[in-house]
Amino acid sequence: MTSCTWPKLIRLVMGSWREIVVNILLVEDNEMNRDMLSRRLKKKGFDVAMAFDGKQGVEMAQAQVPDLILLDMSLPVMDGWEAAGVLKSDARTQAIPIIALTAHAMAGDKEKAMDAGCDDYDTKPIDFERLLGKISSMMG
Numbered sequence: 001m002t003s004c005t006w007p008k009l010i011r012l013v014m015g016s017w018r019e020i021v022v023n024i025l026l027v028e029d030n031e032m033n034r035d036m037l038s039r040r041l042k043k044k045g046f047d048v049a050m051a052f053d054g055k056q057g058v059e060m061a062q063a064q065v066p067d068l069i070l071l072d073m074s075l076p077v078m079d080g081w082e083a084a085g086v087l088k089s090d091a092r093t094q095a096i097p098i099i100a101l102t103a104h105a106m107a108g109d110k111e112k113a114m115d116a117g118c119d120d121y122d123t124k125p126i127d128f129e130r131l132l133g134k135i136s137s138m139m140g
Helices: 031-043 054-064 080-089 109-116 128-139
Strands: 002-004 008-013 016-021 023-027 047-051 068-072 098-102 120-123
Touching (some): 023 031, 054 068, 054 080, 068 080, 080 109, 098 109
Parallel strands (some): 023 047, 098 120
Antiparallel strands (some): 008 016
């Protein structure tokens, strides 16, 4: 059982309830986007780890098991579509909520992201308050 005390979670850890910071894995290859989004999330109190391509994102998610993943869909090495599928097919990471971040805003792109395994979808440029709302709903 977890509950949200924004941006922290209350979790049962080793037999007692503890408040912990929400860990977000940001998988983004664009340095400007990565820097802007990570700084803003950290200012809101989140712990943010960063990966620069899909393969590194999958490896970090498997090793660190973050509370939530923000996943760019247009990534080098392994794109976000494939990375989401790998993460959702792995027992260690399948329960981690994934929010797709993409400039693809055409009809059907949201459904494509959801079919790939993402739990929500947000378009670029990022509206930070809207994204915070989506993070909150995933963590609630």
